[in-house]
Amino acid sequence: MIELRRAVRVLLVTPDERVLLLAAEDPDADGRTRFWFPPGGGIEEGEDPRAALAREVAEETGYALPGVGVDEVWHRCHRFRWGGVRIDQRERWFLARVPSAFAIDRSGWTPGEQADLRDARWFxxxxxxxxxxxxxPADLAARLRELLRDGPPDEPVDVGV
Structure with missing residues (x-):
C-alpha cells in the first residue's frame, strides 16, 4: 500500500544567499544515508498550504514566517520509503527571504522529528x-542558483522527483 501525502517545503534564504537545510538519515537505505532538505512537512487535513508552511517552519526552526513575501516557486512529486512505509508525496515549495541566519530552536520538534533529524545548518x-x-532535490544547488538569479517564476515550476 502507498500512502499519499501532501507537503510543503520552504527555502529560507538570507541576504548573503545562504539557505537553511535540515539533515536526516534514510532508515531504509543501506548505511543510513545522510541527506539535506529544507524545512517543511505534511499538510494536515483541511489545512491551507501556507498555514501548514508557517506551522512547520515554527515547529522545526522556531522562526515566525511572515505572511507576506513568501513565493510559491516549485512543485515536486516524490516517491520514497520511510520506516518501511511507501509514500507518494506531493510537495509545494516556497521561497522566503529572511533578514539573517538564525539559531535553530529545536524545542518545537515532534517526537518523530527528534528521532529523525540529525542536524541543521546554513549553506x-x-x-x-x-x-x-x-x-x-538532487539538483538543489543549480535550481536555487537559478531561482536567486532570475527571481520567483510567475507560476510554480515542476522540479520532478
Whole structure:
C-alpha cells in the first residue's frame, strides 16, 4: 500500500544567499544515508498550504514566517520509503527571504522529528555544490542558483522527483 501525502517545503534564504537545510538519515537505505532538505512537512487535513508552511517552519526552526513575501516557486512529486512505509508525496515549495541566519530552536520538534533529524545548518551556494551528502532535490544547488538569479517564476515550476 502507498500512502499519499501532501507537503510543503520552504527555502529560507538570507541576504548573503545562504539557505537553511535540515539533515536526516534514510532508515531504509543501506548505511543510513545522510541527506539535506529544507524545512517543511505534511499538510494536515483541511489545512491551507501556507498555514501548514508557517506551522512547520515554527515547529522545526522556531522562526515566525511572515505572511507576506513568501513565493510559491516549485512543485515536486516524490516517491520514497520511510520506516518501511511507501509514500507518494506531493510537495509545494516556497521561497522566503529572511533578514539573517538564525539559531535553530529545536524545542518545537515532534517526537518523530527528534528521532529523525540529525542536524541543521546554513549553506552557501558553494557549500551546496561541494556537499558530499545527498541534497533534496538532487539538483538543489543549480535550481536555487537559478531561482536567486532570475527571481520567483510567475507560476510554480515542476522540479520532478
Amino acid at each position: 552557501t551556494l558553494a557549500e551546496l555544490d561541494a556537499c558530499p551528502d545527498r541534497l533534496v
